[in-house]
Amino acid sequence: MSRTAVNRTLLGLVGLVLLAGGALLLAGGLDLNRRWHLGLPADWTVLQPHHAVLDAADRTRWRADSWWWPVLFAALGVVAVLALWWLLAQLRRGATGQVTVPDTADVPVRLRGDALARAVADDAEQIPGVARVRVRLLGRPKRPRARIALLLEPGAAPGPVLRALSDGPLARARESTGLARLPAEARVRVAPGPVERVR
Incomplete structure (x- = not known):
């Protein structure tokens, strides 16, 4: 598979995941599952308009642990560097086929x-x-x-x-x-x- 095909496949998969996540959040915020009878599971927190995606216990579970913030920032930094590298790779023109x-x-x-x-x-x-x-x-x-x-x-x-x-x-x-x-x-x-x- 060529680099162009791999890039398009990965971009398509990332786009689908982001689109699906955004559609779920939008459906939950506007209560579309109940109003439009979409048939999605009613117990999904993300589909309940007055509930946060993560409850207080999930948001604060590891905050007191000393490893939490370094790991969180390191993971976000790796994601940011990989995203920037990928963007620059798309902008760089390689050999024309x-x-x-x-x-x-x-x-x-x-x-x-x-x-x-x-x-x-x-x-x-x-x-x-x-x-x-x-x-x-x-x-x-x-x-x-x-x-x-x-x-x-x-x-x-x-x-x-x-x-x-x-x-x-x-x-x-x-x-x-x-x-x-x-x-x-x-x-x-x-x-x-x-x-x-x-x-």
Whole structure:
């Protein structure tokens, strides 16, 4: 199962649980079970309009114990950190699985993102001075961007290689897919030399 499917499944389950809990609290607060004859168990505290969800004994059961407040705050902190991590994971754009080809017929055409990335990498490895290339396509299907890792042969100059990359493989990828733009970020390493990041 892909990360997108897992995220959607988890979000759906969390949403259903929150929706069911909110509906029960609303039904209890408005006394809808009695007025609309919903058939829910009448002895559920949450469905009784004048009763708290937790009675006084439940609310104060562990308050005098020394471990209660540290455990409570630690659990709430873990939940908050996990929720924040999950939110940031959704906002961070990973590799795109497909690239949408614009201006096609009534049926939209989509290319596999990894296939296009391999084609760009194979094409770029034909540039003189290039030893190895890795390409990843990131972003949205309609607006992908390329992240390229170039390993140059000893003594190769990055400038001419980057110009050839822009005018050759990247330009051909734009033309073949019909994309108006294909922004690219290249990380260049000249063997045996330090890593230089060029935008």
